[in-house]
Amino acid sequence: MLASIARQVAVSGWNPMMGRDILAEPVTAAADDGAGTPVVATRSAGSAMGTGGALLPLLALAACGDGGGGSTASASGSTSATPAAATTPVVVVNAAPTPTEASRFLAQATMGATRSTIDAVVSRGYDGWLTDQMALPRATTHWDWLVANGYDAATNRNYLSGLDPTLWRQMIVEPDQLRQRVGMALLDILVVGIDGVSDQWRAFSMAAYVDILLDNAFGNYRDILGAITTNFAMGSFLTFMYNKKANPTTGAQPDENYARELMQLFTLGLYQMNMDGSLKMNGGQPMETYVQADVSGLARVFTGLSPATADTSTPARYRMPMVINAGINETGASSFLGTTVTGGGMAAVKSALDTIFAHPNVPPFISKQLIQRLVTSNPSPGYINRVASKFVDNGQGVRGDMKAVIRAILLDSEARNLPTAATTGKLREPVLRLTGWARAFGVNSPSNAWGIGDTSNPTTRLGQAKGHSPSVFNFYRPGYTPAGTSLASSGLVAPEFQITNEQSVVAYVNYMYGLIANGTGDVKADYTAILTLAADSKALVDEINLVLAAGQLSAATVTAIRGAVDSVSATATNGPINRVGIAILLTMASPEYLNLR
Template sequence: MAAPVFRTTALSASRFLAQASMGATADSIARVRTLGFDGWITEQFSVPRAQTQWDWLAANGFNVAGNQNNEMGFDPSIWSQLITATDQLRQRVGMALLDFLVVGISGLPGNFRQFSMAAYIDVLMDNAFGNYRTLLDRVTTNAAMGSFLTYLGNRRANAATGALPDENYARELMQLFTIGLVELNADGSQRLNAGVPIETYSANDVAGMARVWTGWNLDSNDGTTPDRYRRPLVNTASQHETGIKTFLGRTIPANTSGEASKNLALDTLFAHANIAPFVSRQLIQRLVTSNPSAAYVGRVAAIFVNDGSGVRGDMKAVIRAILTDSEARNDAAGATTSFGKVRDPVLRLTGWARAYGVTSPSNAWAFGDTSAVTRLAQSPGRSPSVFGFFRPGYTPPNSPIANANLVAPELQVANETSVIGYVNYMQTLVSAGTGDVRANYADLISKAPVSATLVEDINLTLAGGQLSAATVTQIQTVVDGISAATPAGLNNRVYIALLLTLAAPEYLVQK
């Protein structure tokens, strides 16, 4: 058999996987080295979903009457996918989309919430490599989004009572999902008028677009099974606004159907000059760096506008552009203070779990809801509001980050309690697991007698080689203080090396 041809270093591959997956493994590092960055992305685009969230829930028996009014099954369904799924690029992009196309399971009314939320995550995953315009349509006609942003059952204005259509979705669709609050140049910088940012929309635009999101309902009243939550919403003509709908310089004529009005509204937003830099910047922030340069945003936004074949909104082209950009692939970026992002708490857990082959033989995946400050202060699919666990423009007040006019979104969930809670929680997971969730440390234990070898391996696979020489020395010193003469000692050397890496600033900031 011919020897593999390596197209990149192991450290560069691990760093790439920190941006493009839910965590590197020894096998995935080797695969990236063999295929190269572009080749690995191409391969990932062709990897089918092994199982949808919905099908996982059904296969594991959660679609029974006893689960009508709870969330049973949701957490294990998503943890199992994030940690074990082979379509890792899809999983990472899907989670990035969920961070700004937000639905949170606890904000869903009705029954079978686990299935409703699963159907929404499936929409994001299934369309992560499609077109953003199609994604907007699937999100808009999804039952969970309709419930979460309160336009499910929304009715046209009633002159007799003075009732007006619910404006929630109209506002958040513009503010959070498509064009943002202020007009942008092609590179994401703000457009100014006399030094003042120009607002993208007004209250009248919100009111006008709210008329579009009337008459949207579930296609069935049968609540004995969760099936209706998987099917697209339908428009009830008698509840839909029949008058004209004016917003963002567009007027939809009177008596236009609900379906046609929806398409015209989404077409208007998709054609807006803001959508390319707005969406591109958010995806860059979630995958690569919180403070991308204007040039980086501009290059990705240009691909959003035209993928090279005249297609607008091609997600595959946008994702490839983000991950292969010269700024993303610059291994010297770690030396700068403005590049990189705080690693999401969820990514810290999945990074550890994937690196060390975490399994759950019972399929219970007992991590559960990790949003408590004594755990991760974040849990996938459990955002408390449409604004997510953190805002893209958040910066810690009175900090060097703020003084440098930079942002650090993930630090919005950081406080004294959550920082300590994370370390304590990971200490338990690393050493004892939870339920039947366990890691496989056989390879690390074989390296444990030599602290330098142990820490080097952890630094490569888990931290992408980002630990500084000083931090490596500190960890090795602590490890060397534990005897390697017994099996318990070898285990403890592994546990402490992992925990200190997970708590190290160089790991917490993904460069």
């Protein structure tokens, strides 16, 4: 497949400005399904992957295994009730990483490695680098950047202008990369999408929401729950803003949307869990965490929440926490999850959130999803247990300490040891592929316009864009597995494959081809450093393999990429930049790059 792309690059002359897609023709590709079995995918015009088992060109199925823990996951994403292998955290603190190990660590902990950050991890060690990152303040908030760049002008009131530029800019160039990566993981769990937010100044309301996640990324999960509950964008997205108490005359009941999603998606999940993520069973059936009566009772608590001011002449109110409108707030008893709160107001909201936060499901439910976002799609029961234990108690009696949880995830032996099983890892989500390239090769926007835009179109761009989730279930769900594959038959999940099909694969390659070669607007890479290696295909491919792919390209793939690079003379007109472009594109199209292990 890589040879096929290389041939098409050679035909097109590495010039996307000609308007020719790199993968415009039907493609037949052989890949490995992660279990050592070759599978074939054929793309014809207009086709897409169905449920019958047709697989994908370019992407070897990321058979994301259990990290050697011995459990299997069901198609719903829950694990069988196997006892945890070890409850004592297995952490790597003082290890002196090699450059390759440092790059792999950064692939999990940042929006993309750079030569300088690899050197920093080698020098400081994993724990030292984490300490440095957690001490970094934010250079600027998304809100303040929007204001500083004039997006608060009255002409922008009803437009989305500014959100994409500020998100891309921070993900790519800001030094607080651990915060950026964790914040984006939280955005994938505590989902708000700008297209589902109503009212004016939507870019600002979304910016204020993302700022909450970034500002609290190293704080406490309970504080995050409190902040999102009173946030304008969340109140609009999940329709509980202006939520009214029950009306006995008309029979109207409070909106239950937030109450349900708060429990189902943000804290508890549908079924009761053990600390290792396995399900608690009763009579062979999983035990529910809540029932409809709990949803209805909790919905009564979230009545009355309203914007702090009615002034929409400026964006100011969209950053202000919502307040209680006493006229529509329920002050009577509200019962849920075995507890009852009374009196209404913010005191009732606080009591409700405290009750939910104390639920035993929160540590394994949230810990597992954070592991999935950062390290592996199918963490072992032992891994989940160790991280969830840190969620319960950071070692100083504090529950929900995000710093402790993040350290537990990234320093665990299952994260740091290179897995020997071919069934471990995760498919790199599309946004991280773009930011990985952008960071590796110094992408910048001299005008500060950052005109990358919304990349969520699956037929022409990435099929994903931060801040543009189509629903509260995100672009992909943590329990998704591609039907008709060895992943499904093995009971494994691969969340990112929910947005992966033959069309999106082709779109990804074509889109990255254009970005690598020409950028977009004034958003361009700086290939000055890598061009010094252009004449030496071994040095060139090795460097790209290290920084972009964490050294995970196989010998066969390296040989194939070097052959494609060497098909272009280093002394030909534009030869050096063409060789660099081919090496980068083919690396980013390789299964070993796409499946981060």
